[in-house]
Amino acid sequence: MLAMKIVVADDHPLFRVAVAQALRDVTGGEPPVEASSLRTLEEAVQAHADIDLVLLDLHMPGARGFSSLVFLRGERPEVPVIVISSNDHPRTIRRAQQFGASGFIPKSTPVERMLEAVRHVLEGGVWFPALAAEKSEDDAKLAAKLAQLTPQQMRVLMCMADGLLNKQIAYELGLAENTVKVHVTAILRKLECHSRTQAAVLVKALEPDPPPERETGPQPEE
Known part of the structure; x- marks a missing residue:
């Protein structure tokens, strides 16, 4: 083996x-x-x-x-x-x-x-449970945009979504502040966003839907 x-x-x-x-x-x-x-x-x-x-x-x-x-x-x-x-x-x-x-x-x-x-x-296959949800055009567009980002730009984007300023991002990732500025400019361009707030909204869209509530049945009386 x-x-x-x-x-x-x-x-x-x-x-x-x-x-x-x-x-x-x-x-x-x-x-x-x-x-x-x-x-x-x-x-x-x-x-x-x-x-x-x-x-x-x-x-x-x-x-x-x-x-x-x-x-x-x-x-x-x-x-x-x-x-x-x-x-x-x-x-x-x-x-x-x-x-x-x-x-x-x-x-x-x-x-x-x-x-x-x-x-x-x-072995090269794929494995998914039976799917009841349809494909999302919005998710496809978001995935295509995010695929343009480098791994370092993804890290910067996550920091932006947390509300960090460029100086704080530089400290968090061990980068020069000017390098962070360059990354932020590239991120906004690639994501077609006009502001950091718009970029943060896109990151919010990465959150999965909450799981459905399970049927627990009646609870015994004490």
Whole structure:
């Protein structure tokens, strides 16, 4: 069995451990690379040139909705990404597909089914639950615009969305303030935005829809 290098990006350590144990038969003994935030995911991607697959949770520190997926598609377009999320809203699944994921696994999926999905994507396929949501033209346009940004410009955009000034962004990312200004100008041009506020609104559109409420049934009386 060939060793496979898989990155497991999730901010819950127990979930990462559980997934790592489940993946042993798939990875050929290669321990998964773990990431708990967008920053550590970026470090993992830069440190490992031989990544075969990324298992990605959308909700991690530093990430806004699908921003981590957009980052991965820009930084390592050759590496397939499977989104693993507790938010299995039909539109969330469809949007993950439109933003470049190769698969989507709800966290409620049984382990054997999850491994089946991982193997299928590693073999070059795609894996998505049955989709009830239609494709969105707005999402397609947004994905096309964001695809023009470099990884560094994506980082600057996320800081802009947090309301940071150029000086603060420079400090946060270790850049010269003039370099940040150049990035901001390029970002606004590529996104066809006239202001930082407009760009922040586009980032807000990366947030997934909330998961549907589950039927819990009547509660027993005390």
